[in-house]
Amino acid sequence: MDLTECDGTVQQRVTRVRDSAVSVADDLVVQEMPVSLVYNGISHAVMMCTPCDLEAFAVGFSLTEGLVDRAADIFDVAVERHADSVVIDMTVAREALARIKQTRRTLAGRTGCGVCGIESIDLLDLQPQPVRDSSAAREVSAAAIGRAAREFPEWQNLMRSTGGAHAAGWCSLNGAVLAVMEDVGRHNALDKLIGTLAGRDVDLTRGFVFMSSRASYELVRKAARLDIPMIATISAPTSLAIRIAHEAQMRLVSFCRRDGFVEYCATSALKPA
Template sequence: MGNRAHRSLSGLSVQSGGQRAIRRALPQEVPVALVFDGVTQAVMMASPGDIADFAHGFALSEGLIDDPGQIADFEEVAHDTGIEARFWLHGDRGAVLKDRRRAMLGPVGCGLCGIDSIDAALRPLPRLPDDDLRLSRPEVAGATDALRAHQPLHDRTRAVHAAGFLRPGQGIVTAREDVGRHNALDKLIGALARQGIDANTGAFVITSRVSVDMVQKTVIAGAPVLIAVSAPTALAVDMAETAGLTLAAFARGDGFDLYAHPHRITAGDTHVA
């Protein structure tokens, strides 16, 4: 199996004016097995780029590890049929995971696949601390447009999501892409963790709707602001409110909607709230 991010395939374009042969770049997706001390904890479909970032971010956001310091070693192993992301952990963390093995096999973008109870799906979140992070109205309104400059795979295929990290006064400083919106966010979380960047110093920007699991991943990573191009679910708003997360949606052009904790967004010298 090739691990390129996209592959060119032939097709036929059928339009009202006739049909013609075409060749398009289409995104690849591969099974990625997350293996901890020899035990597979999850198998997810993902784009084959930035696998180390995806594996680290998924492990953190899904609670498989609590801190990157629990990782003793990591390697990425490519097979004909997919990719293994192999972790070796310090201490007894591997034994803990064996007791709670979830062995998830999920379709693309499935953020809660394999969760076997309602309590696990609606896990309680820590409350984000009050902080000094402030973003201006133009920064939030332009966040998703700014992210577009960091989506080369989308430019080639028109079929993938992205997640970016926005810092006040700096714009998008890190971004990752994937066929799955949850995977893109996990890749971003992993990239920040591996670079030693605190998520609480900026905002997450996503090219999708805001579901409960996107809020969960954001809060667990410690980012105090989530900015989305599309709508949140009602439950996601409830969860953001409870967790102290600033939630901005429909961020396009000159504006956006605010649904929770607006105090981190300023308009001129005054807060939006």
């Protein structure tokens, strides 16, 4: 078990210049470290991430990448920390291991990189199935999205300390922020969130994900694999993210602020003014 405390920061001596005034002080910088994911002794991927909440990251990555169907397919997670790296060794079910061998990646993932190192375009999996139940997404009002945007920054402790972290949050249908995970990479933050929710046995069809980043293809694809009906982001979506959301029959809203947002998929019951 990962019992090592980690706040995701390191102290760095810096020189600050403000209005021609120069000062030297200690500052906090977000941690970034290579994390190797190993399944039944087989190395699958190396991702650059913040070395906190690593069991949740391992479970979430395995789920959102489609390597396992359920958290119960992961029998054990062992985190081995070194000075400049981490190895996460997982024991998974036989069926999951066979799938992992078929989709094995040999990659050194840049920060938050979801697809670098893929050997074939065919492995990108650009044809998602519709999410199991998208009806809950239609219940999310403009006021709920505004509430999530208002509450979200209060949960971003690592971002407040360093200015260099992304966050993924889980929100109820009325916009209450219930859980937030942070990481130097946005994909890693979402994986950590999914891994955390899996441990709590949360019904992922009855809420939505709120992200501090843009809506990239990989974030939407990961959410679709878990039947999450809605994803909301602070920044813009990409064209492929919109396409994947449409095909998965998900609701996608971006540029989320306290007083508004932009909707990109037609699952909402909201009507233009």
